[in-house]
Amino acid sequence: MSVLSNQKSAACHRKFIFRWCSLVFLCLAGLGSLGQSVSAADEWKLIPYRGLKYVSAANVKNFYRFTAIEEKGKKLIFKSPNLVMEWEINSQAIFINKVKFVLSFPVIKPTHRSIVSVVDLAKLIDPVLRPSYIQHTSKFDTVVIDAGHGAHDSGAVGLLGYEKNYCLDTALRLEKALKKRGFKTHMTRRTDRFLTLSQRVQVANSIKNSIFISVHYNSSDNRLANGIETYALAPQGTVSTNGGRASGFRKGNNRDGENIALATAVHAMAMHRMGVEDRGVKRARFNVLTGINKPAVLFEGGFVTHSGDAQRINGVEYREKLANTIADAIVGFRKAVGGKKR
């Protein structure tokens, strides 16, 4: 686990935390201002429980230099001057500076200590708090933009239009927004045509020095469901946020750290700018994410089945704003993660 071994200087830590803070508005500077290199006293103490490994809340507090943990009923609030992280016992939802993330396993308190799984620590909390520590990152200058669905596959049938059309329009706007910011782009489709999921993956994998973003809009039988959610590939051995079974390693898991960092950058920026319900950064094994060999996320920009969301999504202004928001987030991700060309 990289969390256990990856130690850098405090200056380096501060610099990267600042970058992340300034670009995705997560404001993690508090960690930097407290930062000293991680000392031997901060080693992780692993706690086995029912076949999984965990670490305690106190261990997390010390490692990341939070100044205090406040306990309010079932809630644990980790505090430092510019960073607040909230956990809730028996819940998979955590909040980092008010942005929602869904863990693979709930935080639990089987005895006197609150504990979080090592998988969630290594695959979510650490890469979100310290994106510069993600190992083997690679530089990119190109974004593969995937407009979901197409042709006979309309995607969700919304109150005011088809998902496939909203996806394509947003993707084309994102293409322009990214070009303006100096990126190269590649579209999996730029007309109303159908591609299988594996064709989308093949296209993405053939484009060098790139990341991948699949643009979708959501739907639900529950007409009250609304808001934005962003998906990264579920880590090995975990269950998807949307249920199913725990599963093994997939090609896309080679990029777990970058995947969650990209999802965080996009989601946090969307929450900051769009003023809609936060459904969280989630994990799933969507086919467009499992076979991909580059950092990849699937973005759900709102519910076409919710009256408020549908009206917004149907307006050009919202889709244009969303495209610029995603483009700015990708600029932030590139600066925060860095990486080497390979």
Ligand SMILES: [Zn+2]
């Ligand atoms: Zn879709």
